Every structure is written in C-alpha cells, then in structure tokens.
Amino acid sequence: xxxxxxxxxxDKIWRRSLRISxxxxxxxxxxxxxxxxxxxxxxxxxDIPPAFVELVTNAEIYEALWLSNQAMLIGFxxxxxxxxxxxxxxxxxxRVERFLNTYLNILLVTPMSAIIPLIIVGVGIGLTSRVLVVxxxxxxxxTINTRTGLKNLQTTLIEMGRCFGAGELQLWRKILLxxxxxxxxxxxxxxxxxxLSGMIVVELxxxxxxxxxxxxxxxxxxxxxxxxxVVIVIIIEVMIIRAIAERVEQRLTAWKTExxx
Amino acid sequence: xxxxTKCTKVYSSADGSNEVKALDNIDLTVRDKEFVAxxxxxxxxxxxxxxxxxxxxxxxxxxxKINGQALQGPGPDRAVVFQDFALMxxxxxxxxxxxxxxxxxxxxxxxxxxxxxxxxxxxxxxxxDSYPKHLSGGMQQRVGLARAxxxxxxxxxxxxxxxxxxxxxxxxxxxxxxxLHEREPKTVLFVTHGMDEALRLAxxxxxxxxxxxxxxxxxxxxxxxxxxxxxxRDDVFSDLSxxxxxxxxxxxxxxxxx
Numbered sequence: 001x002x003x004x005x006x007x008x009x010x011d012k013i014w015r016r017s018l019r020i021s022x023x024x025x026x027x028x029x030x031x032x033x034x035x036x037x038x039x040x041x042x043x044x045x046x047d048i049p050p051a052f053v054e055l056v057t058n059a060e061i062y063e064a065l066w067l068s069n070q071a072m073l074i075g076f077x078x079x080x081x082x083x084x085x086x087x088x089x090x091x092x093x094x095r096v097e098r099f100l101n102t103y104l105n106i107l108l109v110t111p112m113s114a115i116i117p118l119i120i121v122g123v124g125i126g127l128t129s130r131v132l133v134v135x136x137x138x139x140x141x142x143t144i145n146t147r148t149g150l151k152n153l154q155t156t157l158i159e160m161g162r163c164f165g166a167g168e169l170q171l172w173r174k175i176l177l178x179x180x181x182x183x184x185x186x187x188x189x190x191x192x193x194x195x196l197s198g199m200i201v202v203e204l205x206x207x208x209x210x211x212x213x214x215x216x217x218x219x220x221x222x223x224x225x226x227x228x229x230v231v232i233v234i235i236i237e238v239m240i241i242r243a244i245a246e247r248v249e250q251r252l253t254a255w256k257t258e259x260x261x
Numbered sequence: 262x263x264x265x266t267k268c269t270k271v272y273s274s275a276d277g278s279n280e281v282k283a284l285d286n287i288d289l290t291v292r293d294k295e296f297v298a299x300x301x302x303x304x305x306x307x308x309x310x311x312x313x314x315x316x317x318x319x320x321x322x323x324x325x326k327i328n329g330q331a332l333q334g335p336g337p338d339r340a341v342v343f344q345d346f347a348l349m350x351x352x353x354x355x356x357x358x359x360x361x362x363x364x365x366x367x368x369x370x371x372x373x374x375x376x377x378x379x380x381x382x383x384x385x386x387x388x389x390d391s392y393p394k395h396l397s398g399g400m401q402q403r404v405g406l407a408r409a410x411x412x413x414x415x416x417x418x419x420x421x422x423x424x425x426x427x428x429x430x431x432x433x434x435x436x437x438x439x440x441l442h443e444r445e446p447k448t449v450l451f452v453t454h455g456m457d458e459a460l461r462l463a464x465x466x467x468x469x470x471x472x473x474x475x476x477x478x479x480x481x482x483x484x485x486x487x488x489x490x491x492x493x494r495d496d497v498f499s500d501l502s503x504x505x506x507x508x509x510x511x512x513x514x515x516x517x518x519x
Contacts (some may be wrong), residue, residue, distance in 0.1 A: 160347040163315055163335045164361040164412065174364075178351045255351040255392055 043225035051225035052232060061214070061233060068199050068210030069237075071127060075134025076195040083139045083191070084184060087146025091180070097147070107140040113201050125207045130199070137198030138191035145190065149183020150176060182253040189245040196238055263291040263314060263416065263448070268323035270309055270474075282473035283309045287323070289467065289476065293415075294446040298453055298463035300505065302512055306474025307452045308420055314450060315341050315418050328415075337365065340409035344421040346401040348393040354380065355389040357404055361412035372411075379407040384437070399430035406438075416448040424454065435461055443487045456505040460498060461488075466505070470512050478508070 005013075027045045034044020043051075055061050090097045090104075116133055123129045153176065161175045203212020211234060218227035270284040284306045291297050299307040312318045313325060316335035325332040327339070340361065348357050355376040356363075362372035380389055383403040385396075393401055402422060409417060423431040435458060442449065442462075453459055459466045460482060468478045480501070484492045492498060 154345065154347065156343045156345050156347040157349065159312075159317055160341065160343060161364075162317060163339075163341045164408075165335060165337060165364045170364060174360075175349065178349070181351075253351075255394070 040222040041219060041224050043228060047225040048228050048232075051223075052229040055226060055229040055233065061230070064210045064214045064230075065233070065237070066210075068203060068212070071130035071134050071202075072195050072199040074127075075131040075198065076138055076192060078131070078135045079139035079142055079191055079195065080188065082135075083142030083187070084146050087143040087184075087187070088150060088176075088180070090143070091147040091150025092176070104140060104144060107136075108144060112137050112198065113205065116202055116205055120206050130202050130207055130209075133202040134195045134198040137201075138195040141194060142184075142187040142191040145187025146180060146184045149180035149187070152183070153179040182249075182256050185245075185249040185252060189242070189249055192241055192245055193238070196234075196241065200234065262293050262328055263289070263450070264324070264326040264329075265289040265310075265314075266324040266326075268310075268313065268320050268325060270306070270313065270318075270320045284313075284320070285473035285475050287474070287476060291416075291448060291450060294448055296442060296446075296449040296451065296462060296464045298451045298459035298466045299469060300453055300456065300459045300466050300509075301469035301474075301477075302471050302509060303454075304474075305469040305471040307469055309474065310469075311341075311418050311420055311450060311452050314416075315339055337361065337412040338414055339416045339418055340412050340414035342402070342405050342409050342417065342419040342422045344424045346393075346398075346405045346425070348401055348404055350393050353390050353392055354385065354396070354404055357393065358407045358411055360408055365412070375411055376407070379411050380404075382410075383407045397430075398426050399434060402426065402434065403437075406441075414447065416450065419449065419451045421452050421454065423458070431458075438462060439488060456502050456509070457493075459505070460484075460501055461493065468505070468508060477512070480505075 030045040032044075034042055034047070038044055090100055112133070115136065119129050119132055119136075123132060157175055157179065158171065161171050166174065200212060203210055204215065208216055211230060214230050215227050218224065218230060265287055268284055268287040268289075269282070272281045272283055273279065287306075287310060289310075299310065301307050309318070313320050314327075314332070316332055316339070327336075349360070352360075355373055358379055359367075359372040359376040362375060367375075377389060380386065383406055385400060385403055385407070388396065388400070393404070396404070402425075405422070423434050426434065439462060451459070451462060463482050464486075466480045466482060467476055468480065469475065470477045482501075483497060484495075
C-alpha cells in the first residue's frame with residue numbers, strides 16, 4: 001500500500017493552501033486597515049461576522065430580497081421572451097439584421113446606469129421602472145448571443161436539412177433551435193448576471209427599496225458592517241443563481257465538445 | 262437520368278454592378294447508374310452545378326430535367342454527401358443516419374432499423390449511440406454516406422466528399438465507395454479536385470474550366486467494372502492522369518494570363 005501522494009494530489013493541496021493563505025492575508029490586512037484607519041464608514045473584518053449573523057437571522061433581509069427580486073424576475077422573464085425570438089429573427093433574416101444591428105450594438109455597450117434617470121423621468125418610481133431597468137440591462141446580450149448562435153451554425157447543416165426535404169418549420173425544430181441552443185443558454189446565463197446588476201443599481205441610484213435601500217440606510221446610519229453583510233448576501237444570491245444557470249447549461253448542451261466544435 | 266441543356270447561372274452583386282457567370286451554357290447528360298466525375302480548378306462552377314441539380318439554388322436560363330421532368334426542388338431521389346460531413350453534433354449517429362427518413366415522417370422503429378442496417382453496411386457497427394465528436398473524419402463521412410443511402414436515392418450527389426480527409430483515409434474511402442457502387446450501382450455525380458480520384462472512381466470525367474464555368478471536355482474512363490486488379494499501375498492510368506494534369510495546368514496558366 002503506497003503512502004505517497006500522486007503529483008496531482010500534491011498540486012491540489014498546494015493550490016488550496018495558497019488560496020486559503022491569500023484569503024487569510026486579505027482578512028488580516030482588512031482588519032489592520034479597519035482598526036487603524038477605519039472610521040465611521042469602514043468596518044474592520046472582525047465586525048462583519050456578527051453583523052452578518054444578525055442580518056440573516058432577522059426578517060428584514062428576506063423582505064428586502066423578495067422586494068428586489070420581484071423586479072429581477074419579471075424583468076428577466078420579459079428579456080427572455082423578447083430577446084430570444086428577436087435574436088432568432090435577426091439571425092435568420094439578413095435584412096432584419098442589417099436594419100437592427102447598429103441599434104443593438106449601441107444598446108449593448110451603453111452604460112445602462114446612465115439611462116436610468118431618463119427612465120425614471122418617463123415612467124416614475126415604482127416596480128415598473130425597476131422592471132424596465134432590469135429588462136434593458138439584460139435583453140441586449142440575450143438577443144445578440146441568440147443571433148450569433150444561429151449565425152454560427154454551419155451553413156451546410158441548413159443545406160443538408162433542405163436537401164433531405166425539411167420545410168422551414170422542420171428546419172427550425174430539428175436544426176436551427178437545437179443548434180443555437182448552447183449560445184442561447186450562454187446568453188441567458190450572461191443575461192441573468194446583468195439582470196441582477198440592474199436590480200441593484202436602480203435601487204442604489206434612484207428607487208430606494210429592498211436591498212438597495214438596506215445598503216443605503218446602513219451606510220447612512222453609519223453601520224458599515226451591516227452594509228458589507230448585505231453585499232455578502234447579494235454575492236451569495238448571485239453565486240447561487242450563477243451555479244444553477246451553469247448546471248442547466250451543461251445538462252442541455254452535453255454534446256458540445258470542450259474545443260467548441 | 263439527369264439532362265441539363267444550355268444551363269446558365271449568373272451571380273450578381275447587390276447593386277447589380279458586378280456579374281459573375283458561374284455557369285455558361287452547360288450541356289450535360291448523366292445516364293442512369295452512371296458514375297460521373299466533375300473535375301476542374303476552383304471556381305469552375307462544379308459545386309454550383311451540383312447544387313443546382315440538388316435543387317438548392319435556382320439557375321438563370323436553360324433546362325434541368327430529372328427523368329424527363331423539370332427540376333422542382335430538393336428531393337429524396339437525389340441525396341447529397343457534403344465535404345464537411347454536415348452531421349448534427351447534438352444527435353447520436355443513428356439519429357443522424359435516420360434524419361432523412363425522419364423528415365419524411367417514417368416511424369421511429371422503422372427508421373432506426375434502417376439506420377442500423379446502413380451503419381453496419383458502412384462499417385460503423387457499434388457506433389450507433391456515439392456522437393459525431395467521438396468519430397474521426399473518415400468515420401463521420403461514412404455516417405454522411407449512410408444518411409444519404411438511407412433515403413434510397415436514385416442519385417448520389419457528392420461534393421468533394423473526401424476533400425477534408427487525410428490521404429490514407431481518402432484512399433480507403435475511395436475503395437469503399439468503389440465496392441459500394443459495384444454492389445449497388447446508383448447514378449453518381451462526384452465533384453472533385455483530384456485527377457487520380459476521378460480516374461479511380463468514375464465512368465466518365467467531365468472537365469470544367471473557370472470564369473466562366475464551361476465544360477471543356479468529356480473523357481470516358483476505359484477501365485471496366487469491376488475495376489481490374491492493378492489497374493492503377495497500368496500505363497493507361499498514368500497516361501490519362503498526365504493528360505488530365507496537363508489540361509488542368511493549362512487552364513490555370515491561361516487564367517493567370519488574363
């Protein structure tokens with residue numbers, strides 16, 4: 001029975017220790033910075049765990065999560081329902097693409113935060129404006145990824161379908177949709193990230209409800225450790241949603257080669 | 262039988278300013294069960310001609326008739342084998358092979374049964390449930406061939422089917438195709454760049470020139486079927502190969518002079 005470790009195991013242990021040590025050093029620096037230079041708005045690391053525990057054991061954070069995520073869910077659902085068919089249309093019909101391409105690219109690179117004030121002026125403060133912001137944050141990337149997925153399908157695959165007698169509907173069901181699926185799912189995964197950003201940003205900038213309100217109030221009442229705890233909760237939510245999205249994506253596209261074939 | 266009379270195909274740019282005559286007054290007849298190779302340099306229109314016969318693209322003037330009827334569009338009587346295999350990566354091999362039958366509405370059990378038979382016939386026994394990414398290039402093209410044969414076509418349209426394969430695999434595939442054709446002859450239109458490939462496989466070689474695409478010459482391949490042992494080492498083979506090469510070379514030179 002060999003007692004030694006394989007090189008791979010050694011490697012893994014080394015990497016893990018490195019990661020942990022980085023984290024420890026980071027926390028130590030944070031603690032030092034907080035204790036020496038801190039102030040009313042910067043909390044040293046040691047303040048955070050108890051604040052975090054207090055946060056998650058009270059109803060307040062969960063009410064905030066529910067309120068904020070309402071906008072996220074509705075806005076993202078709308079972005080899916082609009083973005084995917086639009087992307088498919090653009091990908092299939094060259095004329096439509098030429099027409100919409102410029103607008104779509106502009107939407108993709110515009111810092112949406114700058115648009116938010118315009119929206120508030122137009123639609124007011126409330127669920128509608130938050131939903132609209134989430135929608136605008138996430139729908140361009142969903143559309144563009146869907147379009148790209150369709151366009152990158154080998155042209156010969158479509159020719160092959162037509163040669164063997166596929167009508168337009170059969171082409172869609174049996175070739176175009178399955179083929180574009182990986183890109184569509186990637187677009188949705190990226191879109192959900194952007195939707196979460198939109199959800200938070202609009203609350204921080206202009207419509208103080210939910211998580212944004214919690215964050216602003218914590219800073220306003222000089223409780224930075226509470227603010228950081230809220231941020232940690234948000235990060236946890238993002239990570240969970242991310243993990244789910246990746247899992248779904250992997251399951252549905254097991255056929256895609258690692259090399260992108 | 263495929264009859265093409267005075268067929269012309271012109272590609273023009275979006276504003277109509279640039280016109281390219283891909284095919285200029287093509288006359289070609291392919292008899293039943295005849296193996297015809299379309300040989301020529303790049304841009305001579307051989308793939309365009311094949312796509313017209315497949316029913317994928319329209320032509321500008323002239324007649325294209327299949328068994329006396331004007332060509333309407335793609336059909337199961339003409340099955341295509343593609344240079345890049347055109348397999349659906351998300352489906353397993355038996356689904357890929359059965360695809361033509363699936364589009365025709367054949368029941369699942371029946372079409373999977375047919376698929377399995379053909380998978381065996383092309384030597385891919387055991388790979389029914391594998392995915393294209395698990396297969397080498399040569400194997401993927403066998404799947405493409407099996408898929409084409411599954412719809413029981415009268416005509417096989419092959420667009421440089423072995424062009425993407427390495428030299429050894431290509432030779433093997435050529436020999437397999439020869440055997441297949443000898444067992445169950447079909448009308449075959451085979452687009453290729455390779456003179457030796459054309460000599461090995463075809464009954465007749467149609468030489469095409471580029472810009473505009475025209476038929477320069479037709480050569481009857483003298484080796485009978487089944488191909489006699491060692492026919493490739495025969496002087497006739499090398500003489501014909503040289504002749505084809507010189508003719509093709511002359512076409513290239515003339516182009517460069519233009």
